[in-house]
Amino acid sequence: MYKVAKIIFKPCKAYVEDIADTIDGILAMLYKTGQISEGWSVEKHDQTYVANVVTTDDDSLNPKYYNQYIFKETENFDMETQIICDDSTASDSCHCLKHSSYILAVEPYISSSPVICGDCGKEIPLYKIPYLYEEKEHYTILNFQKTYQAVSHLWFDSLSDRFTKRQITDFDSQLNKRGADIRNELELKVDKPVYYLLRNPIGGWFEFEKNNESLKACPKCGKELAKFDGRYADKVCCDCRLAFINGEQE
Ligand SMILES: [Zn+2]
Ligand SMILES: [Zn+2]
Known part of the structure; x- marks a missing residue:
């Protein structure tokens, strides 16, 4: 089932790049690996940024699904993910262990x-x-x-x-x-x-x-x-x- 989730980004101390753009780029990459749906928002707080996303399942934000670009871009952040609830508008996804076609x-x-x-x-x-x-x-x-x-x-x-x-x-x-x-x-x-x-x-x-x-x-x-x-x-x-x-x- 698709889930509403939060991804919390805490920039490392010495990190001075354009943080908001970098986070938006990371979210775009998570969309391209199929880990989140398109259409996110990012809250800016004092020390952290919180992205509100729709992700495809309970474990779909796990770093084991990252590609090499996401690993590189997330080096400068401490990240935490929280699954909030089911996405009420989404249909369920396949959980078959094997697919014959x-x-x-x-x-x-x-x-x-x-x-x-x-x-x-x-x-x-x-x-x-x-x-x-x-x-x-x-x-x-x-x-x-x-x-x-x-x-x-x-x-x-x-x-x-x-x-x-x-x-x-x-x-x-x-x-x-x-x-x-x-x-x-x-x-x-x-x-x-x-x-x-x-x-x-x-x-x-x-x-x-x-x-x-x-x-x-x-x-x-x-x-x-x-x-x-x-x-x-x-x-x-x-x-x-x-x-x-x-x-x-x-
Ligand atoms: Zn299936
Ligand atoms: Zn034919």
């Missing part, structure tokens, strides 16, 4: 982890996911999430409808090809099947029959979609590693 699925309005456990259908905090490529933080996944959400917002606001709809729903769009590259790399790192969630066109009530047609075949290879033996997605193409929600109503 994963789904890479960016939700338009959810900024926590886009990596979903195929067994329980809940998100896996990014600090539990290996870094991709040669990275020392989750830069590529988080950057892709932001780009995907920006395109989604433009689509939902009906700005540049043809371009944005194609980016989200066409497997061959630049956005989805980037997602497929990340999926590929993630599968290499976790050594289990990883599916990329491809969204169906959402037509609402406009030309309902045409725009809400259930997918029966994979739009990429044309093979019949298989029922997904897990949670979160309904149908998958195992060959193309694509997943669909409501791909076909039973």
Whole structure:
């Protein structure tokens, strides 16, 4: 369960750098390792600074999840963390010990982890996911999430409808090809099947029959979609590693 937490920073005596900026930089790094969510505030007191954050679990602020940059930047601080309570607005995260599959699925309005456990259908905090490529933080996944959400917002606001709809729903769009590259790399790192969630066109009530047609075949290879033996997605193409929600109503 996501938690509301405090991180208390006490600068070492001789430390004269711009403390507020350094702390903000450390919090940005904790976001990139997947240890906290975006959107923090920092209180300034006489001798200390207190950051109010949302963290992903009881032990997710543990230094064992730091990367080398965080270790370096926190050298000049005595730090203490306190878990305050559950975050009432967050959903629970995955606590499965093993995952038989994963789904890479960016939700338009959810900024926590886009990596979903195929067994329980809940998100896996990014600090539990290996870094991709040669990275020392989750830069590529988080950057892709932001780009995907920006395109989604433009689509939902009906700005540049043809371009944005194609980016989200066409497997061959630049956005989805980037997602497929990340999926590929993630599968290499976790050594289990990883599916990329491809969204169906959402037509609402406009030309309902045409725009809400259930997918029966994979739009990429044309093979019949298989029922997904897990949670979160309904149908998958195992060959193309694509997943669909409501791909076909039973
Ligand atoms: Zn799970
Ligand atoms: Zn396919």
